[in-house]
Amino acid sequence: MATFQLELVSPEKLLLSRQVEMVVIPAAEGEMGVLPGHAPMIVALRGGVIRVVEGGRDAERLFVAGGFAEVTPDRVTVLADEATPVAELSKAEAERRIAEAEAGYNAATMDTPERRDAAMAKLLAMRAMLASAEAA
Structure with a gap:
């Protein structure tokens, strides 16, 4: 399956940088799924969970307290105000x-x-x- 680069950055550090199949982000307007080739956009994030999908299942779940995401056809960069793995x-x-x-x-x-x-x-x-x- 096609992939794209996902980067998740918090003020403290780079939390995630890898190729993924899909990511679901908590956009201010609602949940937003992103696949390779997505139209370019910048979206505000609300507090919620980012779901990283690999192999057809949720591979990782991270809570973000807000921020922004830049989406391009081959990359998603999330600039989170705060980010924590859900398990923590x-x-x-x-x-x-x-x-x-x-x-x-x-x-x-x-x-x-x-x-x-x-x-x-x-x-x-x-x-x-x-x-x-x-x-x-």
């Missing part, structure tokens, strides 16, 4: 971060719309982290 997620840590994000959102109620939106995006990402940790 902690339910307790996710619950702690949800509490922090809720406090941040409540504090932003009288702030600018942009800051409220950013606080809500963080809260939703942390809730997605908890859901991913519970499903793992």
Whole structure:
């Protein structure tokens, strides 16, 4: 089967760089499957799980808290705000971060719309982290 290069980069390090058959990314508009030859685009990511498909099955699952993905016909580059293998997620840590994000959102109620939106995006990402940790 045809493949393309997938690179996943977080602020700390390059987490993944290899040829894959397909990747499913949590785009802001919804789940987005990418195969070789995909039309070029840049998409915003929401908090969710990136699924790497090899041999017709999920070979790897990584939680991202947001970021961007650049898609070309022969490459996908994900620039994640934060990325963690799903197997390493902690339910307790996710619950702690949800509490922090809720406090941040409540504090932003009288702030600018942009800051409220950013606080809500963080809260939703942390809730997605908890859901991913519970499903793992």
